Amino acid sequence: MLSIKNLHAGIEDKDILKGINLEVKAGEVHAIMGPNGSGKSTLSAVIAGNENYEVTEGTVELDGEDLSDLAPEERAHKGVFLSFQYPVEIPGVSVTNFMKTAINESRKAKGQEEMPANEMLKLIREKSELLEIDRKFLSRSLNEGFSGGEKKRNEIFQMAMLEPKLAILDETDSGLDIDALRIVANGVNKLKSENNAIIVITHYQRLLDYIVPDFVHVLYNGKIVKSGGKELAYELEEKGYDWIKAEN
Amino acid sequence: MSKYTEDDLKIELENKEYEYGFYTDIESDTFPVGLNEDIVRAISKKKEEPEWMTNWRVEAFRAWEQMIEPEWANVHYEKPKFQDISYYSAPLKKAKYESLDEVDPELLETFKKLGISLDEQKVLAGVAVDIVMDSVSVATTFKKTLAEKGIIFCSISEAIKEHPELVQKYIGSVVPQKDNFYAALNSAVFSDGSFCYIPKGVRCPMELSTYFRINQAGTGQFERTLVIADEGSYVSYLEGCTAPSRDENQLHAAVVELIALDDAEIKYSTVQNWFPGNKEGKGGVFNFVTKRGLCEKNAKISWTQVETGSAVTWKYPSCVLKGDNSVGEFYSIAVTNNFQQADTGTKMIHLGKNTKSTIISKGISAGKSQNSYRGLVQISSRADNARNFSQCDSLLMGNNCGAHTFPYIESKNPSAKIEHEATTSKIGEDQVFYCNQRGIPTEKAIALIVNGFSKEVLNKLPMEFAVEAQKLLEISLEGSVG
Numbered sequence: 143m144l145s146i147k148n149l150h151a152g153i154e155d156k157d158i159l160k161g162i163n164l165e166v167k168a169g170e171v172h173a174i175m176g177p178n179g180s181g182k183s184t185l186s187a188v189i190a191g192n193e194n195y196e197v198t199e200g201t202v203e204l205d206g207e208d209l210s211d212l213a214p215e216e217r218a219h220k221g222v223f224l225s226f227q228y229p230v231e232i233p234g235v236s237v238t239n240f241m242k243t244a245i246n247e248s249r250k251a252k253g254q255e256e257m258p259a260n261e262m263l264k265l266i267r268e269k270s271e272l273l274e275i276d277r278k279f280l281s282r283s284l285n286e287g288f289s290g291g292e293k294k295r296n297e298i299f300q301m302a303m304l305e306p307k308l309a310i311l312d313e314t315d316s317g318l319d320i321d322a323l324r325i326v327a328n329g330v331n332k333l334k335s336e337n338n339a340i341i342v343i344t345h346y347q348r349l350l351d352y353i354v355p356d357f358v359h360v361l362y363n364g365k366i367v368k369s370g371g372k373e374l375a376y377e378l379e380e381k382g383y384d385w386i387k388a389e390n
Numbered sequence: 391m392s393k394y395t396e397d398d399l400k401i402e403l404e405n406k407e408y409e410y411g412f413y414t415d416i417e418s419d420t421f422p423v424g425l426n427e428d429i430v431r432a433i434s435k436k437k438e439e440p441e442w443m444t445n446w447r448v449e450a451f452r453a454w455e456q457m458i459e460p461e462w463a464n465v466h467y468e469k470p471k472f473q474d475i476s477y478y479s480a481p482l483k484k485a486k487y488e489s490l491d492e493v494d495p496e497l498l499e500t501f502k503k504l505g506i507s508l509d510e511q512k513v514l515a516g517v518a519v520d521i522v523m524d525s526v527s528v529a530t531t532f533k534k535t536l537a538e539k540g541i542i543f544c545s546i547s548e549a550i551k552e553h554p555e556l557v558q559k560y561i562g563s564v565v566p567q568k569d570n571f572y573a574a575l576n577s578a579v580f581s582d583g584s585f586c587y588i589p590k591g592v593r594c595p596m597e598l599s600t601y602f603r604i605n606q607a608g609t610g611q612f613e614r615t616l617v618i619a620d621e622g623s624y625v626s627y628l629e630g631c632t633a634p635s636r637d638e639n640q641l642h643a644a645v646v647e648l649i650a651l652d653d654a655e656i657k658y659s660t661v662q663n664w665f666p667g668n669k670e671g672k673g674g675v676f677n678f679v680t681k682r683g684l685c686e687k688n689a690k691i692s693w694t695q696v697e698t699g700s701a702v703t704w705k706y707p708s709c710v711l712k713g714d715n716s717v718g719e720f721y722s723i724a725v726t727n728n729f730q731q732a733d734t735g736t737k738m739i740h741l742g743k744n745t746k747s748t749i750i751s752k753g754i755s756a757g758k759s760q761n762s763y764r765g766l767v768q769i770s771s772r773a774d775n776a777r778n779f780s781q782c783d784s785l786l787m788g789n790n791c792g793a794h795t796f797p798y799i800e801s802k803n804p805s806a807k808i809e810h811e812a813t814t815s816k817i818g819e820d821q822v823f824y825c826n827q828r829g830i831p832t833e834k835a836i837a838l839i840v841n842g843f844s845k846e847v848l849n850k851l852p853m854e855f856a857v858e859a860q861k862l863l864e865i866s867l868e869g870s871v872g
């Protein structure tokens with residue numbers, strides 16, 4: 143599904159990613175861990191197509207298609223979803239309106255009709271139940287005045303609504319208390335299928351108790367320095383990142 | 391579509407012609423250019439006005455001659471040459487039409503392009519439309535329904551003939567002839583406009599609406615609108631404008647007077663989309679308008695405006711809260727792009743006790759435009775317990791535009807409560823990227839963000855107008871983030 147080869151990218155002449163190689167197949171969950179400043183968020187931004195980052199070398203392919211010439215919204219239409227570490231506020235735009243616009247823009251790009259209102263309502267009802275979201279919440283302005291936990295839950299709600307092929311969860315666990323963490327992880331697990339893939343970016347092993355990865359990669363200084371199964375996460379938790387730093 | 395960047399968007403925007411930039415070729419009866427007392431009298435004669443009206447105009451003209459064009463607004467433009475303007479232009483075929491079949495087909499075609507097919511409007515919207523095409527009313531609908539309730543909705547020229555007692559009593563009562571330079575000019579030469587009277591205790595069953603268009607090259611348009619809501623009545627009045635593109639600047643100096651008698655309510659909504667000039671700032675309409683309403687006891691006046699057009703806008707819909715417990719409201723969205731300049735806001739004059747006013751102003755600036763809010767809240771010494779709440783928000787796009795706020799507050803009564811809030815924000819790249827990531831293209835993302843920003847005001851518009859206004863916001867701002 144996702145194939146990253148020798149990816150180099152940076153911002154304003156500063157190299158951040160220095161040769162990333164990653165293969166993610168449908169049905170898999172990959173965790174990317176690493177200390178602050180190792181390039182985790184840059185990697186997710188580059189996959190999503192954030193134009194503030196410049197790709198200097200290498201390729202990112204989704205289902206064999208090179209993404210480099212595609213705008214962020216086109217990548218989204220192809221099924222790339224990023225759960226933001228810091229979701230932005232859009233005052234005056236309700237969660238419902240935002241989702242309606244997003245879904246219909248994707249449909250338009252694929253030459254489909256707008257989603258009928260009753261279908262939209264049904265979908266909203268179904269997905270808000272999945273994430274235990276009070277529907278009053280959906281009338282509020284997007285992320286405005288949301289608590290940290292509400293923001294993250296809202297990100298996963300959007301993921302549920304958009305049903306992406308590839309979902310990247312960038313530190314979705316930060317700012318969540320244990321109950322919210324369980325609800326969010328539950329939601330993600332229910333969305334998991336044979337046809338999609340999930341990349342979980344996190345500092346801590348905690349989230350991985352709930353969303354169990356098939357593979358764990360350690361990102362350090364712009365490179366994947368270690369890959370393994372879920373036991374790698376425990377090892378990291380135990381030994382700390384200094385262990386990785388010492389080895390590299 | 392390959393990498394579709396903001397630069398591509400900008401190019402597309404620049405190449406985009408003004409959506410309503412077409413010109414209807416209808417024979418006109420146009421006066422020679424220039425302005426003097428004879429022209430003023432000739433206008434009055436042409437319109438078969440009674441002597442009192444002629445004298446009123448001449449009085450205004452004499453006052454205007456002594457006045458100087460104001461320069462205090464935060465706008466810069468080449469002043470119109472008043473002697474180069476033709477002050478009267480009316481479509482030639484001005485017989486009274488009984489049905490649409492009799493209306494000049496070209497005129498109907500124009501309406502079609504504007505998306506306001508009369509037939510559709512009649513059937514679907516339930517809106518009575520008094521369409522002003524170059525100064526003279528040529529079509530009026532729904533008159534009958536209104537007449538049954540005793541509501542008078544007609545052109546001001548007709549009102550001067552048919553209801554002189556009302557016109558004579560109220561015209562100039564809120565905006566006197568000598569009020570300001572442009573009001574004086576309008577009083578002298580106004581060509582036509584709308585008149586509306588709602589009798590005591592009557593709730594107008596439909597939204598009254600007028601579409602204005604400037605059509606004849608080099609003819610300034612001087613509209614005069616007078617709305618009188620008698621005791622305990624209610625009316626919602628819509629005014630929408632589009633104008634064809636012209637190379638030379640066109641002057642638009644309207645006067646709108648609202649009178650809300652005891653316990654009456656007037657809601658006055660405007661969507662203004664005069665030609666804003668091209669991307670180099672050439673052409674475009676000068677919109678120098680005086681709008682003011684008078685509230686008697688327990689009366690309420692709400693102004694709602696969406697201003698997206700005009701090269702230069704100079705406009706302050708105001709409320710004189712004369713009666714005790716009266717309420718004034720002003721909700722405004724002003725959008726400026728390219729080289730547009732807007733200096734707009736309101737005046738809330740609190741004279742009565744327990745009077746209340748609310749001001750919500752949303753300014754959106756893009757391109758190299760300048761957008762100013764100018765507002766006055768005045769509490770007189772007699773206005774015990776007056777309250778005002780003002781909120782002025784500005785949204786900036788790019789680094790070459792400006793937003794300015796000039797709030798004036800004068801309180802002569804210690805019991806007054808006045809609140810003022812102001813914010814300035816910029817559409818962030820991170821907001822746009824967030825939308826992009828969810829599959830929303832940049833153009834649509836900006837429209838979404840702007841609509842969110844303007845929501846409090848859009849919500850105040852009647853439904854069908856809100857939709858039109860949202861479209862206008864999108865057209866005005868496409869691709870202007872940078």
